[in-house]
Amino acid sequence: MKRIFVNAEACTGCGLCQLLCSVHKTGQWHPALARIKIKEMPELELNVPVLCLHCSNPPCEVYCVMNLIYKDPNTGYTLRREDKCIGCRACEIACPFSAAVMDPIREVVVNCDLCEGDPLCVSGCPEGALLYMEDSEAGERKRKAAVSLGAWRASRPRDGRGSL
Incomplete structure (x- = not known):
């Protein structure tokens, strides 16, 4: 299955992703209308784009009181019948990643x-x-990054004096 993966280290927090999403989905340039959010994490000096991960067993699907969330059998995407949503937010609360968002309009x-x-x-x-x-x-990119990080850690001095 194809999905969006985030490289948080590369995100500057410019918000262009939010603007593109909002205008595509609603016709309006406003980050509050986007289906992607940017979580600022100043303590880590990171901006993390947050969006639906299309979980294999999505909690939002389980908690939707109207049974409007489903997995598309062809793509595997987590989709919802927005036209029937009552806005109770049970699915939003159930999402462990805060990826489901209320359309304020x-x-x-x-x-x-x-x-x-x-x-x-x-x-x-x-x-x-x-x-x-x-x-x-x-998965392959993550494995390569982990190997690279492991090699970097192995080359660092453990006692702070330059010896391993």
């Missing part, structure tokens, strides 16, 4: 639907902080 909960397979936030991110790829490709 329509008063329904929405999530990233990956722009039907061509996410504008990814193509519009000037820093490459958002990557749209297969799970297997992302």
Whole structure:
């Protein structure tokens, strides 16, 4: 399955992803209308884009009191029947990643639907902080990063005096 992966170290917090999302989904330039949010983490000096991870067993689906959330059998994406949503926010509360968001105009909960397979936030991110790829490709990138980090840690002095 293809999904969006986040490279938080590359995110500058510019908000262009939010603006592109909001105008595509609502026709308005406003970050509050976006299905992607940027969480500022000043203590870590990070800006983390947050969006639906399309979990294999999404808690939002379980907690939707109207049974409006489902997995698309062809794509594996977590989708919702927004036109029937009553705005109770049970699914929003159930999401462990805070990725489901209330649309303040329509008063329904929405999530990233990956722009039907061509996410504008990814193509519009000037820093490459958002990557749209297969799970297997992302797994390989994570493995390489872990090996690289492990090699870096192994080369660091443990006692602070230059010896291992």
